[in-house]
Amino acid sequence: MINLARRDIAHHLKSYLLTGLGLGLLIGVTLTMAGVYRGMVDDAKVLLRAVDADVWVVQQDTLGPFAEPSSVPDDLYRALLGLPGVAQAGNVAYLTMQVSHAGQSQRVMVAGFEPGKPGGPAFLVAGRPIARAHYEAVADAKTGLRVGDVVRIRRNDYTVVGLTRRMVSSNGDPMLFIPLKDAQEAQFLKDNDAIVEDRQRLAANPAINRPGQPGVLDAVQAIQASSHKVNAVLLRLQPGVDARAVADTIARWQRFTAYTRDDMEEILVAKLIATAAKQIGLFLVILAVVSAAIVAFIIYTMTLGKIKEIAVLKLIGTRNRTIAAMIVQEALGLGVIGFFVGKFAATLWAPAFPKYVLLETGDAGRAFVLTLVVCALASVLAIRAALRIDPAEAIGG
Amino acid sequence: MEHRAVSFINRRNLLLVAGFMVFAAAFFWLLATRGPLAPVGVEQAAVTRADLHPGVYGIGTVEAQHAYSVGPIQAGRLLRVMVDQGDRVEAGQVLAEIDPVDLRQRADAAMSAAARARQAAAAAQAQVAEADSRTRLAQANLARYEVLYRQNFVAKEMVDSRLHEAAAAEAALAAARANAAAALREIGRADAERQGIDQLRNSLRLLSPIKGVVTAREAEPGTTVVAGQAVLRLADPAHLWVRARVDQARAQAIRVGQAADIAMRSAPGKALPGKVARIELQSDAVTEERIVDVAFDPIPDRLYLGELAEVTLHLPGTRNALTVPRAAIGLRNDRTGVWQAVDGRARFKPVQFGVQTADRAQVVSGLAEGEHVIVYSARQLDDGMRVREQQLTAR
Numbered sequence: 001m002i003n004l005a006r007r008d009i010a011h012h013l014k015s016y017l018l019t020g021l022g023l024g025l026l027i028g029v030t031l032t033m034a035g036v037y038r039g040m041v042d043d044a045k046v047l048l049r050a051v052d053a054d055v056w057v058v059q060q061d062t063l064g065p066f067a068e069p070s071s072v073p074d075d076l077y078r079a080l081l082g083l084p085g086v087a088q089a090g091n092v093a094y095l096t097m098q099v100s101h102a103g104q105s106q107r108v109m110v111a112g113f114e115p116g117k118p119g120g121p122a123f124l125v126a127g128r129p130i131a132r133a134h135y136e137a138v139a140d141a142k143t144g145l146r147v148g149d150v151v152r153i154r155r156n157d158y159t160v161v162g163l164t165r166r167m168v169s170s171n172g173d174p175m176l177f178i179p180l181k182d183a184q185e186a187q188f189l190k191d192n193d194a195i196v197e198d199r200q201r202l203a204a205n206p207a208i209n210r211p212g213q214p215g216v217l218d219a220v221q222a223i224q225a226s227s228h229k230v231n232a233v234l235l236r237l238q239p240g241v242d243a244r245a246v247a248d249t250i251a252r253w254q255r256f257t258a259y260t261r262d263d264m265e266e267i268l269v270a271k272l273i274a275t276a277a278k279q280i281g282l283f284l285v286i287l288a289v290v291s292a293a294i295v296a297f298i299i300y301t302m303t304l305g306k307i308k309e310i311a312v313l314k315l316i317g318t319r320n321r322t323i324a325a326m327i328v329q330e331a332l333g334l335g336v337i338g339f340f341v342g343k344f345a346a347t348l349w350a351p352a353f354p355k356y357v358l359l360e361t362g363d364a365g366r367a368f369v370l371t372l373v374v375c376a377l378a379s380v381l382a383i384r385a386a387l388r389i390d391p392a393e394a395i396g397g
Numbered sequence: 398m399e400h401r402a403v404s405f406i407n408r409r410n411l412l413l414v415a416g417f418m419v420f421a422a423a424f425f426w427l428l429a430t431r432g433p434l435a436p437v438g439v440e441q442a443a444v445t446r447a448d449l450h451p452g453v454y455g456i457g458t459v460e461a462q463h464a465y466s467v468g469p470i471q472a473g474r475l476l477r478v479m480v481d482q483g484d485r486v487e488a489g490q491v492l493a494e495i496d497p498v499d500l501r502q503r504a505d506a507a508m509s510a511a512a513r514a515r516q517a518a519a520a521a522q523a524q525v526a527e528a529d530s531r532t533r534l535a536q537a538n539l540a541r542y543e544v545l546y547r548q549n550f551v552a553k554e555m556v557d558s559r560l561h562e563a564a565a566a567e568a569a570l571a572a573a574r575a576n577a578a579a580a581l582r583e584i585g586r587a588d589a590e591r592q593g594i595d596q597l598r599n600s601l602r603l604l605s606p607i608k609g610v611v612t613a614r615e616a617e618p619g620t621t622v623v624a625g626q627a628v629l630r631l632a633d634p635a636h637l638w639v640r641a642r643v644d645q646a647r648a649q650a651i652r653v654g655q656a657a658d659i660a661m662r663s664a665p666g667k668a669l670p671g672k673v674a675r676i677e678l679q680s681d682a683v684t685e686e687r688i689v690d691v692a693f694d695p696i697p698d699r700l701y702l703g704e705l706a707e708v709t710l711h712l713p714g715t716r717n718a719l720t721v722p723r724a725a726i727g728l729r730n731d732r733t734g735v736w737q738a739v740d741g742r743a744r745f746k747p748v749q750f751g752v753q754t755a756d757r758a759q760v761v762s763g764l765a766e767g768e769h770v771i772v773y774s775a776r777q778l779d780d781g782m783r784v785r786e787q788q789l790t791a792r
Contacts, residue, residue, distance in 0.1 A: 131755035132454035
């Protein structure tokens with residue numbers, strides 16, 4: 001019994017391989033799209049994983065600090081540390097801004113944290129952790145910064161002392177970690193012109209600048225220029241303590257809103273990137289359906305292109321089962337070639353994307369099964385067409 | 398059969414097989430290096446001995462050790478301001494004057510009051526002399542009439558009358574003397590009042606309490622200033638220091654006398670020598686910073702008050718200590734330690750750390766010299782994760 005499929009493929013090897021390659025690129029695009037979707041969801045969660053906080057305390061009735069602005073006093077952590085079950089508390093401030101280096105500015109999320117407390121980078125790929133209390137930074141490698149580079153944030157220059165990786169905001173902006181006090185200043189400090197103008201405005205206000213009370217104006221100006229606010233307080237709990245219970249206690253008695261890690265994930269994934277993720281998700285579904293349809297059509301037309309050969313086969317008495325096996329084998333072969341080329345291509349070009357593309361093994365497995373199922377279904381259509389071919393066509397035409 | 402065998406090893410099939418093998422190899426290489434099967438890339442370093450020179454970093458502003466605000470002790474209008482910002486002044490030098498308004502007239506009035514008091518005193522003295530003379534006359538008359546009465550030349554009634562005259566004259570003398578004393582006291586009062594007004598006039602001249610420099614001129618002639626409001630601010634340029642704020646968490650080992658480097662914001666690359674002159678007892682409770690005054694040693698020629706300065710305090714170090722790079726310090730279940738690659742898998746080893754500098758940390762216990770620790774990793778490590786040594790960033 002000779003293998004008809006192998007013979008047929010060997011006969012049209014070049015066109016068969018090229019068809020497989022084309023299919024592969026299409027499958028690669030679909031896989032990449034799935035990777036983009038997964039990467040987007042992963043971007044939203046990566047910060048949560050990195051800071052490894054059990055409870056996030058934010059301003060009352062806000063979805064802070066990422067989905068909504070949130071501002072809490074920076075001495076709140078003292079009260080929180082006193083709660084039973086709380087092991088560590090860290091103030092954090094987040095602000096998305098443009099920072100400039102060597103004449104080029106780029107969008108980053110600046111994260112202020114206190115060294116040794118929750119909120120900092122979890123690991124480094126180069127350099128050292130922040131050692132000084134001011135003007136040092138650890139950057140995500142995606143910023144393109146290198147150890148020793150100097151970036152300007154507002155009015156101060158920061159030296160990059162360390163690099164980390166995969167630290168992005170939920171929008172995919174790379175992060176830049178700086179000491180908390182600097183971040184507070186960067187967040188709340190106005191530019192110099194605004195400060196001077198505000199001073200003049202205050203000095204012109206007779207209620208504040210009263211004759212005979214020269215100290216009042218200075219005091220008001222000092223209050224305006226200083227900030228003791230942070231965006232959130234991160235808590236790590238002692239082992240075995242229920243985060244939900246601690247969060248409820250904080251919400252009830254401290255009058256702040258507290259989220260557990262699961263709540264936060266829900267906010268980031270279901271609220272912050274919901275629309276964008278749905279957009280990508282819908283596109284992914286359409287792309288998958290279109291890809292499946294194209295795969296089916298290619299296999300169908302490939303079979304129809306062999307009408308004459310099949311007619312000859314029928315004429316010489318080949319059994320239907322043999323012809324069907326040939327078509328199924330060719331279709332599955334195309335599917336396998338296409339999948340591996342696609343996976344290869346997707347893995348190859350995924351790191352070149354500006355945002356993170358996460359190619360999950362599970363997705364690849366599902367794509368493989370789906371490809372084979374689509375190929376099998378398409379070959380069923382093709383077999384039906386092939387079996388209806390009249391052997392007489394081999395002689396006619 | 399012959400034909401098939403030949404066709405099977407022809408060039409095309411060879412190419413095909415070779416191409417397939419190249420593809421398969423590339424595919425698995427890609428999966429193994431970039432895909433999910435790849436072990437986490439790490440960079441390791443050995444535990445080595447080194448001298449550690451830890452430092453604490455703080456920022457502060459250049460301030461005067463003592464700042465002087467010179468102002469009036471009571472409300473008034475500024476008449477003259479003699480010095481301007483940047484002027485050097487001597488101790489006792491007149492810096493500004495407050496308008497005395499009617500003080501001079503009041504002084505004149507006090508002066509004439511004093512003169513009048515003296516004249517009144519002279520008049521009182523003259524009255525004393527007159528009363529004295531009257532008394533002596535009355536006593537002489539009394540003595541004379543007493544003799545005549547004893548020889549029965551005059552009646553008793555005449556003697557009594559002379560007696561009364563003498564007593565009245567004595568009383569008048571006492572009254573005149575009391576008046577004279579009161580007039581003398583009035584002189585003292587008038588003099589004191591005059592002196593008080595002079596003192597007030599002196600206080601209207603604002604004098605420099607020190608030899609120093611004027612740092613601010615806060616009011617101009619014609620301005621009405623209230624008691625205690627600063628007209629001029631002075632500082633002693635020989636006693637300027639940096640009032641630096643240091644995170645309380647790192648301030649433990651700071652002592653008076655430790656050496657420090659001071660980098661001014663205007664010259665960030667140049668470190669000026671200094672030393673810790675005072676650690677303030679009162680820390681900032683809101684910002685959780687200890688305030689350390691760092692004196693310049695020696696003091697530079699030109700300093701600007703209020704300029705931002707970065708201060709690095711040199712703490713006592715340790716020599717020949719067992720150290721690891723500080724980036725290697727990890728935290729797991731609230732315990733410090735390091736990650737190590739054991740048989741290609743990441744393992745956490747609890748380590749106690751001592752003195753830390755920016756780059757290195759002293760190992761107190763938990764590691765031996767020559768052991769390797771993971772310094773950098775491409776991902777967050779977890780126990781048992783497969784790791785492989787590779788260069789993570791371009792050097």
